[in-house]
Amino acid sequence: MSYKLRSALAAIALLGWLAVAHAVSFEVKDGNSTCIKAELTANFTITYPITNGTKTVVVPLPASAVVGSGSSCGDTPELLASFGDGHSLGLVFSKDSRLYQVANLSMRYNLSDNTTFPESSFKGVVTSITNTSGISAQLNTTYRCLSFTSIHLADSKVTITFSDVRMEAYMPSANLSTNESVCTADLPATTVAPTQSPTTTPAPTPASNPERGSYNVTNINGTVCLLARMGLQLNVTYFSKSKNKTVQGIVNLQPSRMAFSGSCEPTTAVLMLTDDLTNISFTFSLNSTTSKYHLSALNMSASWPDMTAPVTMANSSLNYLQGSLGRSYMCRSEQILPVVNAFSLNTFSLQVQPFGVSGNQFGSAEECQMDRDNMLIPIIVGAALAGLVLIVLIAYLIGRKRSHAGYQTI
Structure with a gap:
């Protein structure tokens, strides 16, 4: 079943339960201390196998739904919301010096539940997961997202749609903070006005292209498993405190201020870049059958001084920067990678290799289409000039031969 059809079914189903849906409350405690508190509404669009296809x-x-036995506090607190016949929603949190986020979002469902999954041809428990939830907030603030937000899990068989969400992790007290980090979907929409008086005021474009930075990820055995060199520019739409309207901010990331980390798995590689104001993570996926990889997910959170609240934007259904196992992907030209409506990433002089790195060096490069087109233009122009010179030379020789033929020796 296609993604569009699944989305349509989800939308139809939403209309049926929207009027009666209410936020469910959860609280994870360690003794008398609360570490996670959440109020949320969620629905799960699940595609499962039946004898003659899928449903x-x-x-x-x-x-x-109740707080399940897998819930815990600690450095990576977890909320496990259990319901029905063996189903659960899992949220694992992590933090740095500024932000906390849902670092791992999972859905566990039991296909042996004939009431929920009629005609299922598989009987057993399935777990679907993603590490790019797009949910993050400043420490000691409540994450708020009242709008409908859909997150596609890694295998594309499960889509979680949240709404009416208020939650906080690493809580200093038992009550949700009155300070809120608001999701992008809840920010005021930009109003399209006549050209003469636009309501969206773009910020000044940086005077120059971003500086190219070098980043890498190492395995637990100390060998490099991901290499990247690139200049990065963020194009983010947000609500400005100083202008009291929606603006477009264009910011160059400075490599000298970026900390980088990540992880490598057989078919997934993650690169995370962080500075004082911005976090961005790249998730690459490898198709082990075709030995092709691509950038499958981007997650960005920003807390810039002019923002009314931190913003978080993510997309886990991307298909950019495609390359072959053991080779690097290269694009000297500027690339604009749309992520969501309010965020695109611009890359400059990019070279990346997320799988099959050997000897801590890039493999042979596969060039992007724009670079190939740019190389083709000089060749075409050169060939045209050479052809023109040849035509002029032939015309000159013919003319000269005719002029000699017009004279006779006396």
Whole structure:
């Protein structure tokens, strides 16, 4: 079943339960201390196998859901919301000096539940997961997202749609903070006005291209498993405190201020870049059958001084920077990678290799289409000039031969 059809089914199902859906409350405690508190509404669009193909159902998070036994506090607190016949929603949190985020979002569902999954040809428990949830907030603030936000899990068989979300992790007290980090979907929409008086005021474009930085990720055995060299420019739409309107901010990332880290798995590689104001993570996926990789997800959070609240934007259904295992992907030209409506990433002089790195060096490069086109133009122009010179030379020789033929020796 296509993604568009699954989305349409989800939308139809949403209309059926929207009027009666209510946020479900959860609290994870360690003794008398609360580390996670959440109020949220969620539904799960799940595609599962039947004898003659697949079937899609929409399962709402019921009011009877409870904090499961897998929930815990600590450095990486976890909320496990259990419901029904062996189903659960899992949120694992992590933090740095400024932000906390849902570092791991998972859905565990039991296909042996014939009531929820009729005609299922597989009987057993399935777990679907993503590490690019797009949910993050400043420490000691409540993450708020009242709008509908859909997150596609890694295998594309499960889509989680959240709404009416208020939650906080690493809580200093038992109550949600009155200070809020608001998701992008809740920010005021930009109003399209006549050309003479636009309501969206773009920020000044940086005077120069961003500086090219070098980044890498190492395995637990100390060998480099991901290499990247690139200049990065963020194009973000947000609500400005100083202008009291929606603006477009264009910011160059400075490599000298970026900390980098990540992880490598057989078919997934993640590069995370962080500075005082911005976090961005790149997730690459490898198709082990075709030995091709691509950039499959981008997650960006920013807390710039002029923002009314931190913003978080993510997309886990991308298909950029495609390359072959053991080779690097290169693009000297500027690339504009749309992520969501309010965020695009511009890359300059990019070379990246997320899989099959050997000897801590890039493999042979596969050039992007824009670079190939740029190389083709001089060749075409050169060939045209050479052809023109040849035509002029032939015309000159013919003319000269005719002029000699017009004279006779006396």
